[in-house]
């Protein structure tokens with residue numbers, strides 16, 4: 001095995017730092033380095049080697065398989081003359097969504113503080129993605145998990161939580177829609193469970209521990225992109241993802257325009273009235289407590305129909321099968337790319353896999 005950049009051969013004892021796409025970054029632990037046939041001493045060396053030449057290390061637990069997701073450049077759906085659009089494919093996480101990052105962060109931060117101990121029960125209300133992720137983390141760590149959700153959300157997500165052993169309580173929706181009263185009713189039910197002894201309520205809408213998990217997306221993007229990121233956009237639910245990425249970019253001194261997005265039919269952050277929609281995980285009907293006005297530059301209201309059309313186009317034209325909110329993210333990213341023009345770079349995320357929505361009408365022809 002040899003380094004693509006310095007042509008040095010590895011001498012064993014290398015440690016994988018991180019990997020994504022087709023390359024793996026290694027840090028050499030031995031202080032010897034063979035360059036052009038001569039052995040020299042080196043303190044550290046950062047290798048970039050084709051992934052095919054080195055095996056991905058064995059994970060000690062399913063919890064070690066989160067993160068380091070790939071980024072893809074959109075090839076077909078971006079019009080000529082627009083900026084380049086890149087999408088971070090967060091469905092590569094174990095339950096098919098970026099929520100795995102925040103679920104692990106919320107649980108491990110609570111453990112670190114001593115708020116959550118073995119034998120306790122974790123409680124949460126969820127549209128299903130956070131619930132699936134928390135159910136997976138609780139299964140891997142051995143916690144009982146009581147979860148409150150609704151029939152407004154994908155049946156696949158509800159079944160995923162149950163597959164991981166979660167105890168599911170359903171709050172009935174109005175006709176399968178996310179209406180302004182739904183989230184408060186789910187929160188009230190979760191609060192009831194949380195009042196019981198030996199319970200830890202992760203309380204995702206108010207829990208800044210989630211940012212610990214999301215900041216990693218920002219750091220990975222800064223490592224992965226070989227150029228400045230001019231704009232980043234993301235649909236907002238709890239606002240955890242947008243705030244986490246934004247703070248990681250700010251810490252790195254990145255000059256990136258942060259554009260947060262919400263469904264046009266419930267454009268509350270933009271100053272509109274709450275309303276119904278079917279973009280799961282977003283548009284909670286009020287300003288999410290984690291949203292920090294200093295951490296974004298602009299808010300945009302996106303038509304749900306445009307995002308749904310984009311989701312279908314992405315599957316058929318790019319081979320990218322993502323969920324509804326990802327469709328809205330990418331529709332907005334393309335609008336930004338058209339505004340910024342050629343030579344600029346727009347980045348967004350595919351929040352989750354389209355496989356979670358196959359029983360619904362997102363991909364129905």
Ligand SMILES: Cc1ncc(COP(=O)(O)O)c(C=O)c1O
Nearest residue numbers: 129237238239240241281325351
């Ligand atoms: C599918 C999906 N997209 C987008 C979001 C919004 O992410 P955040 O809550 O970090 O703002 C969520 C959150 O639940 C989600 O499940």
